[in-house]
Amino acid sequence: MRVLLLILLASAVAACGGGDEDAALPTSDVAAAEKTVKTCVSASTRLIGSPTTTYAAVVQERAEAFRSPGAGRLAVFGRKNVNGVPTVFALLAERVGADCRADWYRVQLPLKPNGSTGWVRAGAVELAPVTARIEVDLSERLVTLYDAGRRVLSTPAAIGSPQTPTPTGEYYVNQRLVPTDESGPFGPGAVGISAFSEVLTGWTQGGPIAIHGTNRPDLIGRAVSNGCIRVRNDVLRRIFDRALAGTPVTVRS
Numbered sequence: 089m090r091v092l093l094l095i096l097l098a099s100a101v102a103a104c105g106g107g108d109e110d111a112a113l114p115t116s117d118v119a120a121a122e123k124t125v126k127t128c129v130s131a132s133t134r135l136i137g138s139p140t141t142t143y144a145a146v147v148q149e150r151a152e153a154f155r156s157p158g159a160g161r162l163a164v165f166g167r168k169n170v171n172g173v174p175t176v177f178a179l180l181a182e183r184v185g186a187d188c189r190a191d192w193y194r195v196q197l198p199l200k201p202n203g204s205t206g207w208v209r210a211g212a213v214e215l216a217p218v219t220a221r222i223e224v225d226l227s228e229r230l231v232t233l234y235d236a237g238r239r240v241l242s243t244p245a246a247i248g249s250p251q252t253p254t255p256t257g258e259y260y261v262n263q264r265l266v267p268t269d270e271s272g273p274f275g276p277g278a279v280g281i282s283a284f285s286e287v288l289t290g291w292t293q294g295g296p297i298a299i300h301g302t303n304r305p306d307l308i309g310r311a312v313s314n315g316c317i318r319v320r321n322d323v324l325r326r327i328f329d330r331a332l333a334g335t336p337v338t339v340r341s
Contacts, residue, residue: 275301
């Protein structure tokens, strides 16, 4: 798997000396210096991202998710998930202090019920930019991958059967897995998304949904799966290469 390139968004503010030296500064210089100091309303929330770039929040050691900042704990996450890959959330918004630095992030969580969100401390995660996004059209049985706002590919897919439908909603890629046997039912890889089957409640790990390859390409284009989305193996490799953890995934009926 590709190693995520993590980035820290940091800012530095230069400070001047005090006392008589400040008094000696020309009025125009003082005004200009004051304009460089950013201030925000403490505990204000702002959205993050753009139509072409979103952000993944990668857990460093341990992260607690809350219903609201610091209250109503939902879950505790380690650096790696149950499958041994990095724990990643999709970033939605940030809450900032008076210095405009984020102290909490609102994120999508890989939890039931589908579409769960919560708040994690900013210091518990690091951010990584994501330029890809995926759209799954169940009525057309079509998967479309975009990168930097441009369509990269569209491909037919097998989707969930009427008895085990693929859940619709707004999700994100939360893990990417490589099977030990590429000739098996998952093909060369699985792009796991933060969705769970809403009918297969007894399945391992709650019935997670993924976009994956297949050893039955003859079934592509049909509604036959247990909820996962199957594509040809050659196409899966292309999706796997671009859809890093944190990639937004929209599944619509």
